[in-house]
Amino acid sequence: MANQRTLSIIKPDAVAKNVIGEIESRFEKAGLKIVAAKMQQLSQAQAEGFYAEHKERPFFQDLVGFMTSGPVVVQVLEGENAIAANRDLMGATNPKEAEAGTIRADFADTIDANAVHGSDSPESAEREIAYFFQDSEICPRG
Numbered sequence: 001m002a003n004q005r006t007l008s009i010i011k012p013d014a015v016a017k018n019v020i021g022e023i024e025s026r027f028e029k030a031g032l033k034i035v036a037a038k039m040q041q042l043s044q045a046q047a048e049g050f051y052a053e054h055k056e057r058p059f060f061q062d063l064v065g066f067m068t069s070g071p072v073v074v075q076v077l078e079g080e081n082a083i084a085a086n087r088d089l090m091g092a093t094n095p096k097e098a099e100a101g102t103i104r105a106d107f108a109d110t111i112d113a114n115a116v117h118g119s120d121s122p123e124s125a126e127r128e129i130a131y132f133f134q135d136s137e138i139c140p141r142g
């Protein structure tokens with residue numbers, strides 16, 4: 001599998017717990033490189049647009065409320081098979097079902113406040129990266 005990019009978000013619960021560095025460390029130890037990153041407070045419109053695919057789901061308003069409850073770190077990770085590699089590091093959406101040693105098992109409390117987001121396909125990664133970053137904000141690292 002070729003070099004790939006994926007969008008990662010460290011969600012408000014993990015930022016509030018002060019575990020940004022511990023989460024970044026897991027990406028770096030797994031060989032993923034951070035090629036773009038910024039901390040920001042998402043607006044309601046930004047969060048709704050980002051999660052538009054879920055807008056008919058019953059949890060949508062809670063999800064948007066949570067994602068705007070505090071700052072997040074939005075970033076692009078690059079590496080071999082980065083999309084699946086990141087999802088493996090994250091663990092299952094529901095932390096109660098996440099494998100031991102995954103980010104969600106170790107840092108998430110509930111299915112709503114689950115520490116991290118990661119793109120789930122090449123198509124999502126392309127859309128999500130472009131949603132937050134201009135090409136000029138991404139720094140290829142070879």
Ligand code: RTP
Nearest residue numbers: 059063092093111112113114116117118119120
């Ligand atoms: P994410 O998009 O945040 O990386 O998470 P995911 O792919 O593992 O899960 P997804 O199905 O895309 O859902 C997006 C976020 O919505 C919340 N959710 N709540 N209450 C529920 O049944 C439920 N299902 C999903 C989660 O916070 C999930 O991360």
Ligand code: MG
Nearest residue numbers: 117118119120
């Ligand atoms: Mg998802």
